[in-house]
């Protein structure tokens with residue numbers, strides 16, 4: 387059974403008690419696929435029993451700090467496990483990284499390399515999502531489709547730098563919103579059905595997201611990337627979502643959801 391680990395559920399706020407910036411991990415076939423890598427993600431993953439050496443790929447929705455702030459530490463943690471003799475990364479000692487700004491991924495790798503010997507023993511295969519979308523990754527475990535959104539107020543002239551993802555895994559369809567300009571930007575990812583929708587509420591009202599979900603009928607809706615509405619008064623948000631005839635929950639750091 388595939389699982390979704392919520393490592394961090396906060397939007398890009400100042401530090402909040404009990405929550406960290408955005409990072410999700412899909413576990414399937416004893417391997418891990420990261421979707422964003424906000425602060426503290428490696429720490430939380432390691433202490434919750436996720437074997438970072440079983441990482442297959444890292445998908446970055448966009449390069450804002452609340453989505454990549456933990457990437458350097460994730461690289462470090464993987465490399466540390468190798469240097470401690472815990473093994474190698476599961477597939478050819480290689481981590482695939484999908485990102486819309488490979489220059490920034492390289493910069494982070496450069497910082498990490500300063501501190502680590504033999505960093506080159508670990509291979510990174512980087513793929514630029516800026517120039518293409520649609521099906522971006524397929525292996526024996528899952529398929530990932532990317533769809534751009536307008537979070538960065540772009541018109542696509544220079545490619546796109548912000549994405550949401552559809553993951554097809556073990557016969558289920560999971561949609562993870564990046565930071566979207568409007569919920570309707572997920573329409574194309576939801577049109578063939580959705581078993582689990584994880585929607586950001588950093589830029590949208592809880593009520594608006596619930597009403598959007600009513601139109602598209604995901605089997606389950608989980609809120610993440612929480613904004614002030616949920617952070618400031620979670621009980622009020624929970625009362626509001628309970629008025630909708632849908633399976634909706636507000637995720638928290640450490641939640642593990644079966645897909």
Ligand SMILES: [Zn+2]
Pocket residue numbers: 397398408450452453565588611
């Ligand atoms: Zn964000």
